[in-house]
Amino acid sequence: MEFFTFSPLRILFVFLFINSLAFAAYSQEKEETKSNFRISGFIDAYYGYDFNSPETEKRLPFLYNHTRAKQFAINLGLVTANFEKGRFRANLGIQQGTYAQDNYSAEPKLLRWLNQANAGFALNTSKTVWLDAGLMPSHIGFENAISTKNRTLSRSLIAENSPYFLTGAKLGWQADERWYFSFWVANGWQVVQAIEDNSIPSIGTQANFEWSPKLTLNWSTLIGNNYPDETRRLRYFSNHYLIWNPTSLWEIIAGVDLGWEQQSKISTNSSFWSGGSLILGYELSTNWKAAIRGEYYTDPDGVIATNQNGAGLKTSGFSLNLDRSFRDYLIFRVESRYLISPESQFLSESRPSNSDFFLLASISIHLH
Numbered sequence: 001m002e003f004f005t006f007s008p009l010r011i012l013f014v015f016l017f018i019n020s021l022a023f024a025a026y027s028q029e030k031e032e033t034k035s036n037f038r039i040s041g042f043i044d045a046y047y048g049y050d051f052n053s054p055e056t057e058k059r060l061p062f063l064y065n066h067t068r069a070k071q072f073a074i075n076l077g078l079v080t081a082n083f084e085k086g087r088f089r090a091n092l093g094i095q096q097g098t099y100a101q102d103n104y105s106a107e108p109k110l111l112r113w114l115n116q117a118n119a120g121f122a123l124n125t126s127k128t129v130w131l132d133a134g135l136m137p138s139h140i141g142f143e144n145a146i147s148t149k150n151r152t153l154s155r156s157l158i159a160e161n162s163p164y165f166l167t168g169a170k171l172g173w174q175a176d177e178r179w180y181f182s183f184w185v186a187n188g189w190q191v192v193q194a195i196e197d198n199s200i201p202s203i204g205t206q207a208n209f210e211w212s213p214k215l216t217l218n219w220s221t222l223i224g225n226n227y228p229d230e231t232r233r234l235r236y237f238s239n240h241y242l243i244w245n246p247t248s249l250w251e252i253i254a255g256v257d258l259g260w261e262q263q264s265k266i267s268t269n270s271s272f273w274s275g276g277s278l279i280l281g282y283e284l285s286t287n288w289k290a291a292i293r294g295e296y297y298t299d300p301d302g303v304i305a306t307n308q309n310g311a312g313l314k315t316s317g318f319s320l321n322l323d324r325s326f327r328d329y330l331i332f333r334v335e336s337r338y339l340i341s342p343e344s345q346f347l348s349e350s351r352p353s354n355s356d357f358f359l360l361a362s363i364s365i366h367l368h
Contacts, residue, residue: 036083036084036085039079039082040082042077042364044076044362045364046072046074047362048359062160066153067102073098075099087121087122091136095114095115103190107191115135136168138165138204147362148364157315158256161297168185168187184205186203189224197230198229200224202225203222203223207220216242235259235262238258241256253277258272275297287324289325292319292321314343317337317339317340319337320335334359339356
């Protein structure tokens with residue numbers, strides 16, 4: 001319940017959030033009036049129940065969203081300001097919630113307030129080539145921090161264990177209506193501050209292809225080092241996904257992640273991890289949606305993800321999601337999720353277990 005403890009910064013955040021909702025609601029009523037400046041507000045409140053009855057505050061060490069059990073919590077409260085005029089644009093997002101606490105745990109407390117802070121300039125008059133710099137949402141994966149933009153309430157295992165954000169510079173090129181490319185130079189793997197004594201930046205690429213209005217293909221990479229130079233271990237990561245809408249009611253999303261990291265600076269051996277997710281979504285009616293997900297993740301050496309016993313994660317599972325929209329901006333969601341492992345990778349009331357079952361319920365508001 002840390003979010004609900006009072007501090008001057010949290011009081012200021014609540015004030016800004018309430019005002020952002022009012023501003024966004026007013027802007028929606030005045031859509032015909034175009035402005036260079038936009039402000040939006042998002043909040044995702046949830047309750048989780050884990051049948052394994054975890055004794056730690058964070059349910060599972062490899063999840064970073066909706067991680068609290070048997071309590072009401074805010075996953076993400078976010079106020080975002082966007083400005084664009086001519087060939088200049090800038091974005092600032094201020095956040096609070098368990099998402100910020102868990103994903104920014106290695107950062108100084110003040111930096112945990114930043115969801116994004118970046119500025120960019122179009123390099124041509126047609127504004128198809130942009131150079132942006134700062135803290136930005138990453139180019140990896142089909143899911144992001146705002147839950148209402150995702151087909152499922154909880155994030156897939158591959159999303160939770162790849163970067164949600166990067167800090168650095170991005171060169172983006174909208175080549176035509178179908179092709180988009182980006183090239184990144186970043187501080188490292190989901191870090192705001194540069195890694196101390198690391199002289200090698202991380203390099204990222206993205207190729208996004210809209211095969212048709214119904215099918216999108218994406219390939220993203222990130223290569224770099226997340227350690228000081230003295231203990232350097234190069235990491236190679238490749239993310240792939242497709243989004244297919246065969247009809248107006250059905251959506252299929254498939255993603256696969258592959259990663260390698262040197263076992264030591266001079267080693268020719270690498271640790272390997274991989275994961276995959278398949279989501280089938282269906283629109284039951286105007287206000288009701290459902291989704292089912294199957295997934296797996298294996299990281300034997302624990303490079304990215306570890307289980308509750310501290311060993312490398314090996315798990316698979318499925319989830320069922322049901323969404324009810326009351327307005328365009330107000331959504332209630334419930335989800336059941338089951339994870340199973342060939343080993344005793346979980347803890348049930350402090351005893352080893354090979355499975356975990358939990359329920360989530362969320363209500364979110366997104367005005368923009």
